[in-house]
Structure formats: structure tokens, C-alpha cells
Amino acid sequence: MEHELERIRHSTAHLLAHALSQLYPGILFTVGPATESGFFYDFLPRTNLREEDLPAIEKRMQELVKKNYPVLFKTVSKDEARELFKHNPFKLELIEQIEEPVVGISSQGDFFDLCRGDHVPSTGALGHFKLLNVSGVYWRGDKEKPQLQRVLGVAFETAEELAAFIKQREEALEYDHRKIGEEMDLFSLQPEGVGFPFFHPKGLAVIHQLQSFMRSLMTENGYQEIATPTLLSADLWRRSGHSSFYRDSMYFVPIDDEEYAIKPMSCPGAFLIYKNRPRSYRELPMRLSEFGHVHRRELSGVLHGLMRVRAFTQDDAHIMCTLEQMEAEIVNVLKMIFTMLAKTGFETIKIAIATRPENAMGDPEVWDRAIEVLRAAVEKSGYAYYMKEGEGAFYGPKIEVGISDLMGRQWQCSTIQVDFLQPENFDLTYVASSGQKERVVVIHHAIYGSLERFFGILLEHYKGKLPFWIAPLQARILPITDEERPYAQTVMDTLKHAGVRVDMDQSSDPLSGKIKAAQLERIPWMLVIGKKEAAANTVTLRRVDGTQEFGVTVDELVRRAKSLTDSARPN
Ligand SMILES: [Zn+2]
Numbered sequence: 001m002e003h004e005l006e007r008i009r010h011s012t013a014h015l016l017a018h019a020l021s022q023l024y025p026g027i028l029f030t031v032g033p034a035t036e037s038g039f040f041y042d043f044l045p046r047t048n049l050r051e052e053d054l055p056a057i058e059k060r061m062q063e064l065v066k067k068n069y070p071v072l073f074k075t076v077s078k079d080e081a082r083e084l085f086k087h088n089p090f091k092l093e094l095i096e097q098i099e100e101p102v103v104g105i106s107s108q109g110d111f112f113d114l115c116r117g118d119h120v121p122s123t124g125a126l127g128h129f130k131l132l133n134v135s136g137v138y139w140r141g142d143k144e145k146p147q148l149q150r151v152l153g154v155a156f157e158t159a160e161e162l163a164a165f166i167k168q169r170e171e172a173l174e175y176d177h178r179k180i181g182e183e184m185d186l187f188s189l190q191p192e193g194v195g196f197p198f199f200h201p202k203g204l205a206v207i208h209q210l211q212s213f214m215r216s217l218m219t220e221n222g223y224q225e226i227a228t229p230t231l232l233s234a235d236l237w238r239r240s241g242h243s244s245f246y247r248d249s250m251y252f253v254p255i256d257d258e259e260y261a262i263k264p265m266s267c268p269g270a271f272l273i274y275k276n277r278p279r280s281y282r283e284l285p286m287r288l289s290e291f292g293h294v295h296r297r298e299l300s301g302v303l304h305g306l307m308r309v310r311a312f313t314q315d316d317a318h319i320m321c322t323l324e325q326m327e328a329e330i331v332n333v334l335k336m337i338f339t340m341l342a343k344t345g346f347e348t349i350k351i352a353i354a355t356r357p358e359n360a361m362g363d364p365e366v367w368d369r370a371i372e373v374l375r376a377a378v379e380k381s382g383y384a385y386y387m388k389e390g391e392g393a394f395y396g397p398k399i400e401v402g403i404s405d406l407m408g409r410q411w412q413c414s415t416i417q418v419d420f421l422q423p424e425n426f427d428l429t430y431v432a433s434s435g436q437k438e439r440v441v442v443i444h445h446a447i448y449g450s451l452e453r454f455f456g457i458l459l460e461h462y463k464g465k466l467p468f469w470i471a472p473l474q475a476r477i478l479p480i481t482d483e484e485r486p487y488a489q490t491v492m493d494t495l496k497h498a499g500v501r502v503d504m505d506q507s508s509d510p511l512s513g514k515i516k517a518a519q520l521e522r523i524p525w526m527l528v529i530g531k532k533e534a535a536a537n538t539v540t541l542r543r544v545d546g547t548q549e550f551g552v553t554v555d556e557l558v559r560r561a562k563s564l565t566d567s568a569r570p571n
């Protein structure tokens with residue numbers, strides 16, 4: 001975040017607290033930091049604030065902007081600070097945690113706050129902000145501690161940036177994938193399976209398109225597909241380290257007298273297949289791919305449509321290889337990721353390398369070596385990258401590929417992980433050309449990441465108007481009257497035979513109604529057939545963007561459908 005923006009966000013958090021202190025005397029403030037996209041302030045209210053209260057708070061903030069109070073900063077001794085905040089146990093707790101002997105205090109008008117400094121010179125420099133919502137949080141994120149309220153907001157340097165944000169936010173609400181999914185009849189979320197999406201026929205058709213694209217890409221790159229069980233013995237998860245490092249995210253199930261777990265990842269299954277017989281160096285790199293349906297425990301509060309779920313399908317793969325082969329394999333996986341993103345229409349890519357987390361397994365030196373390999377491979381790809389310190393998985397560092405959608409939002413999708421630890425845990429070896437047994441290295445990767453989530457991202461990115469090759473239904477035939485039905489039927493048969501996903505509107509609605517229904521379902525091609533078209537053996541092609549073309553022959557449609565589908569092949 002640029003420095004100036006951070007200063008504005010930080011200062012706007014003080015401005016929010018200033019306004020709240022005037023409107024709701026007795027409110028106890030806790031912390032109010034700047035964030036990646038804005039700021040928030042947490043506080044203990046006397047009576048709970050509601051969303052409806054936000055406009056009045058914004059209004060008061062704007063009044064304080066007009067007053068143009070200078071923002072002053074000074075340091076005081078801890079004793080002075082304790083005196084200043086004697087009525088606020090939260091601030092007193094914070095003061096105790098400050099390591100320096102002095103404490104920073106910022107003030108504007110009659111308001112003062114505990115602070116590290118770095119503000120705009122006066123409140124008049126602020127003003128391009130918006131308060132987004134009120135939510136409930138716990139002090140220190142701890143359920144045992146007092147429940148607080150949080151007001152979240154955004155702030156920008158200019159009015160234009162704020163206006164752009166507001167527009168983007170309205171669009172995001174309008175094109176929420178849950179709303180589109182319902183309009184297009186793709187999937188649903190039901191109380192009988194909280195966090196477990198239900199895919200309807202057309203939604204599953206999209207998932208199948210994504211899978212079949214990935215299968216071709218994998219096959220071309222020398223992968224072999226496997227399928228491993230959903231339920232596996234808890235012993236196995238102990239061996240992999242998941243039951244100690246990942247236990248909170250897993251579901252356990254008793255079978256007979258044994259404890260089993262539902263897989264949160266597919267790795268151990270792939271390792272068992274690798275280990276099923278001795279392997280020779282001639283078989284390496286061995287690339288095993290799997291569409292693994294995994295379950296992970298998530299709190300119900302964080303679930304969000306297809307983006308955050310409790311069960312999802314990873315396009316998972318594991319490469320067992322030698323140390324020397326590792327870098328070339330990662331370079332190739334990156335290439336596959338770029339191919340997938342180009343074909344699905346994502347151009348803005350952000351690459352991060354996530355390093356050793358605190359709860360990591362294994363030797364830090366081994367970690368360093370793995371991070372170096374990841375770095376070298378990313379550098380070969382020519383893309384810029386940044387480091388995410390401490391954000392790797394417990395068994396290895398990873399490359400994360402983030403994408404931006406058309407509304408400018410960031411999503412994380414693909415990951416590549418290097419792993420020296422599971423080969424130890426599972427004793428994964430090969431017989432080298434010397435006849436010696438050697439340890440393999442494992443590379444884990446997922447290119448879409450979660451298919452469900454990627455589907456959700458696609459829906460929002462395209463506002464439901466999916467590219468022709470992914471669209472569940474590519475064409476709908478709209479006969480104007482019943483008289484055209486026999487000809488319409490032959491058009492449909494020809495298209496179906498050519499592999500186009502097509503149906504016919506059987507209703508007796510007027511043409512405008514048929515178009516409206518097809519438009520809501522975002523069907524790329526509406527093929528209108530009236531008297532004239534039937535007589536000329538043509539159709540009128542109406543696209544989902546509203547453009548029309550008259551007198552198109554069926555042969556021409558088949559040719560175009562084929563070319564649109566071919567251009568989406570991975571090679
Ligand atoms: Zn401050």
C-alpha cells in the first residue's frame with residue numbers, strides 16, 4: 001500500500017472514532033488500524049450500532065473534515081497515558097503491551113487517541129471515504145473475551161477513486177455469483193448441507209467443461225489420472241502429519257472399531273499408489289493427477305457461496321521426481337497455469353512465494369533450499385513476484401498465483417508446493433541408475449485450485465456471460481410460431497450432432513418473452529426462426545450482448561461453434 005494512502009486510511013480511522021465519540025458518548029474504543037483496502041475501528045458500544053446508523057456517522061465525519069482540525073501528535077509517559085485512558089480497560093491493556101517507555105497520543109479538536117503517529121496534517125485533508133458495514137467481533141479475536149462492534153470503511157486520496165470503488169461494489173453486489181447461479185439455474189445452497197453446494201445439471205456441465213480442459217492439458221503434459229478414497233484411516237493422517245498440524249480442519253468418522261478421517265487433501269492417497277510397488281528412476285518424473293473431492297472444517301460464519309465452502313474439488317496433482325528434475329517440472333507447471341488462465345480469460349496475474357510458517361514441520365535449511373528452487377523457477381517464467389513470509393503450508397513453501405477479475409478484485413487460485421517432508425514420512429523412494437535407493441521430491445500443485453471457487457470467480461468475472469466453450473448451454477432455438485417447429489427441429493438435430501449444447505424454447509410465449517428468458521440464462525446464441533428463416537434455410541443469430549445477424553446458415557453456425565471450441569483447447 002502506498003504510504004500516502006495508508007496515512008489517509010489511518011487518519012480516517014481516527015476521524016471515525018472522533019465522530020463516534022461525539023454521537024455515542026461513553027463508547028469504549030479498542031483498536032482501529034488501516035487495512036489492505038481501508039480501515040476499521042473496534043469498540044464496545046453502550047447500545048449496539050446498526051447499519052442504518054452509518055449515514056449519520058458519515059455525516060458527522062464530514063462535518064469534522066470541514067472544521068479542518070489540525071492533527072497533533074505527541075508522546076507521553078506511560079503513567080500519563082494510564083491517566084488519560086483510565087476509563088478504558090482496553091486501551092489500558094494496550095498501553096501495558098507497548099514496549100517503549102513512552103506512548104504516542106494523537107489529537108484533533110477535543111478528541112485524542114492512542115497511536116503510533118503518521119497522520120495527515122489536518123482533518124481537512126480527508127473526506128473521500130465510505131463506511132461499509134457494522135459487524136460483531138471479539139476483543140483479541142477470543143470468544144472468551146468481550147464482544148465488540150466493528151465499523152469497516154474505505155478511504156481514498158481522490159473523489160474519483162472513491163466513486164470508482166462505489167461503482168465496483170454495486171456491480172459486485174449485482175453480479176454476485178450466488179445471484180447469477182440462481183438466475184442461470186446452475187447451483188444452490190441448502191440448509192440441509194451447510195457449506196456443501198448442490199450442482200444442478202447446467203452447473204455440473206460447466207464443472208465438466210473445466211475438468212475436460214484440465215484433463216487434456218494434463219494428458220498432454222504427461223500426467224496420469226488416479227482416484228483415491230475419500231475416507232482413509234486416521235493412522236495415515238498421523239503419518240502425514242495432518243492429524244497434528246491440520247486436525248482442526250478435518251472431520252473424523254468411526255468405521256468398525258477404527259477411526260477414519262475424511263480427506264482434507266488428496267496427497268496421502270497418491271503417495272500410497274506411488275509406494276504400491278518399487279519404482280525405478282526410469283519412471284520419474286511420475287506425475288499423478290486427481291480431481292480430489294476434499295472436505296475441510298470451516299466456521300459457518302465464513303462460508304460464502306462457492307467461494308468459501310466445506311467441500312470442494314481440487315484439480316490436484318503430485319509429481320514424484322529427483323532433485324535435479326524439480327526446477328524443470330515447476331517451470332512446466334507454471335506454463336500450464338498460464339495456459340489455463342489465458343484460455344479462461346484472466347490477464348492480470350500476481351505471483352507470490354509463501355515461506356516457512358511458525359508451525360512448520362522439518363529442517364529450516366531444507367525449507368530454504370526449496371524456496372530457492374521456487375524462486376529460480378518463477379524467475380525463469382519472467383513474471384514479477386513478491387514474498388509472503390510465513391504463509392507456506394506446514395510441510396513446504398509454495399508459489400501462489402493470484403488473478404484479478406474484471407471488477408478489479410483479487411483472487412488466489414493456483415498453487416505449487418515443494419515438499420521434502422512427505423517423502424520422508426511416507427518413505428517415498430526410487431531405485432537410481434546406480435542401483436541405490438534414493439528419496440524422491442514431491443511437488444504438489446492445483447491449477448484451478450478449487451473447481452467450485454474457480455467457477456464462482458468465472459461467473460462474477462463474466463457477469464454470467466461465460467465464454468462459448470464453457471457455457472452450459474451454448475445455443476437456444478426460438479421458433480416464432482408453431483409452424484416453424486419442424487424446421488427448428490432439423491436445425492437443432494444438426495447442431496446437436498455437431499456437438500453444440502443446444503435446446504429449444506417450447507413455450508408459447510411471444511418472441512420477446514423467449515428472448516428475455518434466454519438472456520437471463522446468458523445463453524451465448526439465440527437462434528430465432530420465423531417464416532422467412534424457415535423458407536431460406538437460415539436462422540437469425542442473436543447474441544447474448546444483443547447484436548444480431550440475419551440469414552446465417554446452419555453450416556456456418558457449425559463452423560463457428562467448432563472454431564470457438566477449438567480455440568479453447570489447451571495446445
Ligand atoms: Zn494515529
Ligand SMILES: [Zn+2]
Pocket residue numbers: 265266267317318444445
Ligand atoms: Zn498434495
